[in-house]
Structure formats: structure tokens, C-alpha cells
Amino acid sequence: MKRIKLHGFNNLTKTLSFNIYDVCFAQNEAQRKEYIEYIDEEYNAERLTKILTDVSNIIGANILNIAHQDYEPQGASVTILISEEPVMSEELLNNEGPGPLPDAVVAHLDKxxxxxxxxxxxxxxxxxxxxxxxxxxxxCGRISPLKALNYLIHSFESDIVTMDYRVRGFTRDVRGKKHFIDHKISSIQNYLSKDTIDSYQMIDVNVYQENIFHTKMMLREFELNNYLFGVDEKELSPQEAKKIRRRLQREMLEIFYGRNIAKMPGASS
Incomplete structure (x- = not known):
């Protein structure tokens, strides 16, 4: 894609909102506590800071400030202020295609x-x-945060993912013409690697004239043992396993579609 010659700074704001969900079955209070402790350890502020620092490197940014906090009884937050680095960002491309994986991050953010x-x-x-x-x-600038999407998805074990991408504002070229987006995009899915596309079922809801793109994903395969915490499927009776499986699948469908489901398809009265 031919680059636009701009008048001054690129004033477009590009925002990727990315939500991941991990679902599990924890039968009693002790198992639920153990699960929460595991999540708090796996995704504490220190590890999340490392992930977001890598994201900054992927999209070509200088890190100006980092604030992070672990909470009691659970949860964590990290905020990083960034700024675009003109020299490095010129080497980065906004073309549709997956960005790097977690083990292949190369350094380079601002504003x-x-x-x-x-x-x-x-x-x-x-x-x-x-x-x-x-x-x-x-x-704010030339590079799109979509280049970090592939890395983010591979950094979390996600059953369900919802993604929103929006380009706001406008920038002017040297002749004064406004540009409300500076790169081609038909779907967020085009920024995902093949293994992700093969692993998830996906739905797009895009509003092209407003430069708003939405994609949600849910894992295709369901293995009960991957969702049990503190118990193995072999320890369950067939009836118990079936009941738990239906509960988990219902939970995932409700999150995926964003509404409560009164009755699972195929469930007996």
C-alpha cells in the first residue's frame, strides 16, 4: 500500500479493546479458592507488565511510565503510557497479517x-x-495496535475472546485532504495466525463506514478435563461429567453471545 504523505503529525487514534475469558469448574469452596489463587499467580501485575512491555515493543513505542498494582483479595492492573518513535515506526507495517508470536518479539512506543x-x-x-x-x-500515530493482537492471544489461555478495533479522528495529507483511516482493513481476523483461526469459531460485526470492527471467538474443541479444577474426569460418574459439561458449555455460549440462555439446545425438559 502506497504511504500517504502527511502534513504534520498523524492525528488518527487507533484503539484495540481485547477481552479474554477463561472458564473452569471448581466444585467446592476450597477448589474455587485454589483456582483464584492460581489465576492471581499466573496473571499477576509483574507478568502482565512483561506482556504489555512486549506489546509496546511490537507496535514500535517508547515507554514513558509504568504503573502496576496487585489487589486484595484478587485481580491486578497495569497501565503503561507510551509515545511513538518516528524512526522505528517507519520500519513497521500496517498491512493486514498476523504480528509476531511471544517467542519472536523484536524491540522498538510514544503518545x-x-x-x-x-x-x-x-x-x-x-x-x-x-x-x-x-x-x-x-x-496516536501511524502504527496500528492490531500488530500486537497475535502476541496477545498467544499470551493468554483463552476460551472466549472479544475484540473491538476503532480508528477515530482524521489526519491531513500535504494537500489538505482529510484521511479518516490510513490503512486497509476488512476484518480483525486477517491479523490472526492460522493456528488461532483453526482453533476458534468466529463472528464478525463490522461497521465499515464508521471504521469500527468487532470480532468474537470461541474455542472449537471442548475437552472436559481442560476445564476441571481439583478433580479429574475419571473421578466423575458419566452422569456427573455430562452435567458439568453442559454447565460449562452453557457458560461459554452465554459469554460468547452476550445473553442468558434459558435452555441449552438438545437439553431434556
């Missing part, structure tokens, strides 16, 4: 921010516990 907040939660009624991480990557 914006990256934040993450975690929300572990559980309820004794059905034994379901969920973990949600909300990540926002907002840049």
Missing part, C-alpha cells in the same frame, strides 16, 4: 497508553469460575 485489568470471579450456585482480562491498546 498513548496500554492498560490491562483482570477480573477473577466465581459463584457457588453452579461451580463455574471465570477469569476475564480486559486489555486496551491505544495509539
Amino acid at each position: 498513548s497508553h496500554i492498560t490491562v485489568h483482570t477480573y477473577p470471579e466465581s459463584h457457588p450456585a453452579n461451580g463455574i469460575s471465570t477469569f476475564r482480562a480486559d486489555i486496551d491498546v491505544s495509539t
Whole structure:
């Protein structure tokens, strides 16, 4: 894609909002506590800071400030102020395609921010516990935060992912013409690697004329043992396993579609 010759700074604001959900079954209070402790350890402020620092490197930014906090009884937050680095960002491309994986990050941010907040939660009624991480990557300048999407998805074990990408404002070229977006995009899915596309079922809801793009994903394969915390499927009776499986699948569908489901398809009265 031919680069636009701009008049002054690129004033476009590009924001990626990325939400991941991890779902599990923890049958009793002790198992639920153990799950929350595991999540708090796995996604503490220190590790989240490392992930967001790598994101800054991927999108070509200078880190200006980092604030991070672990909370009691659970959860963590990290905020990084960033700024675009003109020389390095010129080497980065906005073309549709996956960005690097976690083990292939190369260094290079300025003028914006990256934040993450975690929300572990559980309820004794059905034994379901969920973990949600909300990540926002907002840049002012040429590079798009979508280049960090591939890395982010591979940094979390996610059952469900929802993503929103929006380009706001405008920038002018040397002749004074306004540009409300500076790169081609038809779908967020084009920034995902093949292994992710193969692993998830996806739905797009895009408003092209407003430069708003939305994609949500849910894992295709369901293996019960991957969702049990503190117990193995072999320890369950076939009836118990079936009941738990349906609870978990219902939880995932409700999160994926964003509404409560009164009755699972195929469930008996």
C-alpha cells in the first residue's frame, strides 16, 4: 500500500479493546479458592507488565511510565503510557497479517497508553469460575495496535475472546485532504495466525463506514478435563461429567453471545 504523505503529525487514534475469558469448574469452596489463587499467580501485575512491555515493543513505542498494582483479595492492573518513535515506526507495517508470536518479539512506543485489568470471579450456585482480562491498546500515530493482537492471544489461555478495533479522528495529507483511516482493513481476523483461526469459531460485526470492527471467538474443541479444577474426569460418574459439561458449555455460549440462555439446545425438559 502506497504511504500517504502527511502534513504534520498523524492525528488518527487507533484503539484495540481485547477481552479474554477463561472458564473452569471448581466444585467446592476450597477448589474455587485454589483456582483464584492460581489465576492471581499466573496473571499477576509483574507478568502482565512483561506482556504489555512486549506489546509496546511490537507496535514500535517508547515507554514513558509504568504503573502496576496487585489487589486484595484478587485481580491486578497495569497501565503503561507510551509515545511513538518516528524512526522505528517507519520500519513497521500496517498491512493486514498476523504480528509476531511471544517467542519472536523484536524491540522498538510514544503518545498513548496500554492498560490491562483482570477480573477473577466465581459463584457457588453452579461451580463455574471465570477469569476475564480486559486489555486496551491505544495509539496516536501511524502504527496500528492490531500488530500486537497475535502476541496477545498467544499470551493468554483463552476460551472466549472479544475484540473491538476503532480508528477515530482524521489526519491531513500535504494537500489538505482529510484521511479518516490510513490503512486497509476488512476484518480483525486477517491479523490472526492460522493456528488461532483453526482453533476458534468466529463472528464478525463490522461497521465499515464508521471504521469500527468487532470480532468474537470461541474455542472449537471442548475437552472436559481442560476445564476441571481439583478433580479429574475419571473421578466423575458419566452422569456427573455430562452435567458439568453442559454447565460449562452453557457458560461459554452465554459469554460468547452476550445473553442468558434459558435452555441449552438438545437439553431434556
